[in-house]
Amino acid sequence: MMQQWLERETSEALGLRTVSHGFDDTDVLDDVTFSVERGETVAVIGPSGTGKTTLLRLLSLFYPPETGTVEMDGTDVWALSERDRLDVRRRLGMVFQEANLFDATVRRNVGYGRHIRRGWRDRLDHWLSRLGGGDASREVTEALETVGLSEMETQSAGSLSGGEAQRVAFARAIAYDPDFLFLDEPTSDLDPRNTAVLEDAIGTARARGLGVVVATHDMNQAERVADRVAVLVEGRLIEFGPAERVFTEPDDPRARKFIDGELVY
Amino acid sequence: MIETVSATATVADGFTPLLVDFPFERNYVESIIRVSLYVSLTAVLISTLVSLPVAMLVGFSEFPGKGFVVALINTGMGFPSVVVGLVVLFAVSNQGPLGTFDLVFTKEAMIISQFVLATPVITGVSLAAVTSVEEGVRDAAYAMGGTRVDVALVTIKEARYGIVTGVLAGLGRAISEVGSVLIVGGNIAGADGTSVTRTLTTAIQLEARQGRFELALILGAVLLALVLLINAIVLRLGGGRV
Amino acid sequence: MIQRRELLVATAGGATAALAGCTGDDGGENAEILDETLTLTTTTSTYDTGLLDEVNAAFEKRYGVDVEAVAQGTGAALETGRAGDSDVVMVHARSLEDEFTREGYGVNRRDLMFNDFVVVGPEDDPAGIDGMDEVTEAFQAIADAEATFVSRGDNSGTHAKELAIWDEAGVEPGGEWYRETGSGMGEVLNQATQTPAYTLADRGTYLSQRSELDVSIRVEGPIEGGPELLANPYGIVAVNPGVHEDVNYDLAMSYIGFLTSRRGQGIIEEYTVEGEQLFFPEAVSEEPNFQQYVPEEWTSDEG
Numbered sequence: 032m033m034q035q036w037l038e039r040e041t042s043e044a045l046g047l048r049t050v051s052h053g054f055d056d057t058d059v060l061d062d063v064t065f066s067v068e069r070g071e072t073v074a075v076i077g078p079s080g081t082g083k084t085t086l087l088r089l090l091s092l093f094y095p096p097e098t099g100t101v102e103m104d105g106t107d108v109w110a111l112s113e114r115d116r117l118d119v120r121r122r123l124g125m126v127f128q129e130a131n132l133f134d135a136t137v138r139r140n141v142g143y144g145r146h147i148r149r150g151w152r153d154r155l156d157h158w159l160s161r162l163g164g165g166d167a168s169r170e171v172t173e174a175l176e177t178v179g180l181s182e183m184e185t186q187s188a189g190s191l192s193g194g195e196a197q198r199v200a201f202a203r204a205i206a207y208d209p210d211f212l213f214l215d216e217p218t219s220d221l222d223p224r225n226t227a228v229l230e231d232a233i234g235t236a237r238a239r240g241l242g243v244v245v246a247t248h249d250m251n252q253a254e255r256v257a258d259r260v261a262v263l264v265e266g267r268l269i270e271f272g273p274a275e276r277v278f279t280e281p282d283d284p285r286a287r288k289f290i291d292g293e294l295v296y
Numbered sequence: 297m298i299e300t301v302s303a304t305a306t307v308a309d310g311f312t313p314l315l316v317d318f319p320f321e322r323n324y325v326e327s328i329i330r331v332s333l334y335v336s337l338t339a340v341l342i343s344t345l346v347s348l349p350v351a352m353l354v355g356f357s358e359f360p361g362k363g364f365v366v367a368l369i370n371t372g373m374g375f376p377s378v379v380v381g382l383v384v385l386f387a388v389s390n391q392g393p394l395g396t397f398d399l400v401f402t403k404e405a406m407i408i409s410q411f412v413l414a415t416p417v418i419t420g421v422s423l424a425a426v427t428s429v430e431e432g433v434r435d436a437a438y439a440m441g442g443t444r445v446d447v448a449l450v451t452i453k454e455a456r457y458g459i460v461t462g463v464l465a466g467l468g469r470a471i472s473e474v475g476s477v478l479i480v481g482g483n484i485a486g487a488d489g490t491s492v493t494r495t496l497t498t499a500i501q502l503e504a505r506q507g508r509f510e511l512a513l514i515l516g517a518v519l520l521a522l523v524l525l526i527n528a529i530v531l532r533l534g535g536g537r538v
Numbered sequence: 539m540i541q542r543r544e545l546l547v548a549t550a551g552g553a554t555a556a557l558a559g560c561t562g563d564d565g566g567e568n569a570e571i572l573d574e575t576l577t578l579t580t581t582t583s584t585y586d587t588g589l590l591d592e593v594n595a596a597f598e599k600r601y602g603v604d605v606e607a608v609a610q611g612t613g614a615a616l617e618t619g620r621a622g623d624s625d626v627v628m629v630h631a632r633s634l635e636d637e638f639t640r641e642g643y644g645v646n647r648r649d650l651m652f653n654d655f656v657v658v659g660p661e662d663d664p665a666g667i668d669g670m671d672e673v674t675e676a677f678q679a680i681a682d683a684e685a686t687f688v689s690r691g692d693n694s695g696t697h698a699k700e701l702a703i704w705d706e707a708g709v710e711p712g713g714e715w716y717r718e719t720g721s722g723m724g725e726v727l728n729q730a731t732q733t734p735a736y737t738l739a740d741r742g743t744y745l746s747q748r749s750e751l752d753v754s755i756r757v758e759g760p761i762e763g764g765p766e767l768l769a770n771p772y773g774i775v776a777v778n779p780g781v782h783e784d785v786n787y788d789l790a791m792s793y794i795g796f797l798t799s800r801r802g803q804g805i806i807e808e809y810t811v812e813g814e815q816l817f818f819p820e821a822v823s824e825e826p827n828f829q830q831y832v833p834e835e836w837t838s839d840e841g
Binding site: 389390391398400401482483484486487488489492502504505506507508509 | 577582586590591592594595598604605606607608609610621622623721722723724725726727728743747750782784
Binding site for chain 2: 091093117120121122123124125127129131132133134135143144147148200203204207
């Protein structure tokens with residue numbers, strides 16, 4: 032099944048191949064092969080502390096895997112030059128469990144991705160001409176519209192509520208038009224309304240052609256947003272396939288147990 | 297000597313609206329303020345340019361001898377200014393390693409010694425400020441495709457209030473010290489009362505040495521007003537949050 | 539023959555004088571000396587009286603140069619000269635100046651001027667020294683009475699003189715009544731007023747602070763008829779270019795020349811503080827004192 036999938040003619044895909052990664056002597060990920068294509072949403076579910084965060088960090092190229100490879104369309108990303116790898120990194124975006132906004136206006140936060148993609152000279156000119164104001168650009172406004180906060184452009188990040196901040200974090204991650212987006216338990220601290228807004232935004236992103244990976248412990252959320260689901264238990268990917276199948280007829284009994292809510296986490 | 301205390305001295309100008317009979321000539325006070333500002337501001341500027349990268353390095357990377365550097369920063373904060381002055385004097389003296397640059401008794405030598413005094417303070421405080429920036433924010437900058445430099449700039453920006461506090465502390469240390477600038481500068485003022493290497497602090501020292509404590513206090517008040525003014529300007533520019 | 543030589547010397551002298559008149563006060567446009575800097579290190583007492591500003595202003599105008607006077611205190615002034623960081627040194631400690639020239643760091647020493655020291659003390663004069671003729675006796679009396687005495691304690695010229703007097707008097711000062719402060723003359727006089735106590739002061743500083751002091755002169759210096767031991771002669775010496783290549787020797791010599799000329803000595807003589815003359819010039823004389831050129835105990839046998 033997995034083999035079939037790997038050989039299929041796909042649109043661009045980013046993935047891990049036989050990756051094992053550990054901190055101190057434990058294996059956080061054990062022989063994991065995973066991928067996400069552009070235009071689909073993959074949910075990674077599993078008990079807390081099983082390596083979902085590590086999986087996402089490896090995908091977003093925070094650090095190289097101890098064994099195995101991270102590949103973009105079959106190319107080993109960590110074998111590239113630093114410049115080439117930077118180009119790959121620039122096509123990725125990440126939303127963390129906490130918003131992690133900069134101490135600046137919403138506009139500045141959301142515009143950051145575009146800002147750093149300019150050359151130094153342009154940056155200086157841009158900064159001088161808009162001293163204090165930040166980037167009043169189309170991309171910023173559109174990104175904020177995706178999360179329903181377009182009227183908050185000039186607010187300071189510190190004045191936002193938790194839900195608003197996380198929505199801005201989402202806007203920030205897509206404003207520079209990445210190809211892949213990773214979300215690490217993005218709504219676990221949010222109320223239902225903000226959760227809904229964010230899930231809608233995920234749908235919008237996917238429709239735009241982004242490949243989205245959402246790590247979540249909320250089964251229902253996974254059901255709502257995902258095309259495919261990966262189940263990560265004790266560092267191993269015990270189940271990986273279309274959402275409907277995984278939820279109704281999982282192959283692995285542990286997965287079944289988890290989905291049925293019997294596994295303690 | 298340009299003061300009203302002795303019969304042969306010249307008459308003082310009315311210099312400020314506060315003191316009807318300010319006992320110093322305008323040119324004298326203006327020139328020592330100029331020298332104080334030139335020396336201390338330049339030293340702090342250069343020091344900041346050095347301190348920030350060092351603070352970033354020490355805060356976020358590992359290298360052999362890191363513990364030594366941290367100890368150096370902490371010790372340096374409280375290092376006696378006279379000792380720094382003596383070391384710099386030796387270095388720039390005719391017989392010292394930097395003798396060819398003719399720096400002894402110049403403002404530039406004073407800048408060097410105040411640089412040595414201010415850097416540990418600015419580095420130490422900036423180090424605390426940048427390391428207290430949340431790792432998540434740094435990660436976010438990286439995740440958005442930021443290079444190491446981008447992340448460093450974000451960190452500095454996030455830590456800006458703490459860094460400014462450090463810079464002001466360094467400036468305070470520089471502008472109010474007397475030991476090093478006295479030794480390397482020589483407290484020189486021209487015969488017409490224009491300062492060559494005389495600062496507010498060394499001028500105060502001069503008055504105090506001659507037992508003219510009231511005059512010393514007046515200059516002290518000028519120095520205090522100057523420091524308050526600088527602090528007010530900086531905090532105003534930064535939006536007032538420290 | 540002799541007459542012809544004298545004529546030659548006179549002509550040469552006249553020509554030189556004429557030339558000197560040419561360069562005169564405006565400095566001349568092609569003068570090389572313009573904008574150069576002379577570094578003078580000196581004691582705090584010479585600087586604090588304000589004399590140097592007067593003299594230097596005149597010199598600067600005449601030569602178009604800048605004099606940077608660093609008031610460091612006697613010991614430091616000589617040390618700086620030894621290091622080659624100053625061009626000319628002016629202090630009032632003959633034994634230290636002699637050491638300086640003996641060691642080869644200084645050349646062309648000249649007597650410059652003198653003033654004197656006075657012993658000041660409280661109005662009620664607890665040691666009973668008022669009007670004594672011999673300062674050694676006065677110091678003896680102070681020690682016997684254990685009257686409070688404030689000392690400079692800083693190896694300055696004044697301090698050196700004070701120690702010399704104790705030495706002459708055969709007294710080792712110490713104990714609670716003898717306070718070594720390590721401060722400048724002005725501060726010491728303030729302390730003498732506050733305590734109140736006796737102290738040795740140079741007349742110049744005393745005069746400029748007189749209005750704020752509660753102590754006054756108990757033993758006079760030689761200017762007013764007191765003992766010679768309280769004399770305070772000042773010397774000036776150029777730093778030896780043979781030891782330090784970079785010192786501004788010719789400008790230093792011009793400075794010494796100016797200060798020891800009739801004009802420079804005139805400025806010194808006319809300088810007053812509180813209406814009183816502070817310094818007495820002694821450089822210009824029909825019968826120059828040969829002893830000023832060599833260390834005090836130098837004899838021709840030393841070679």
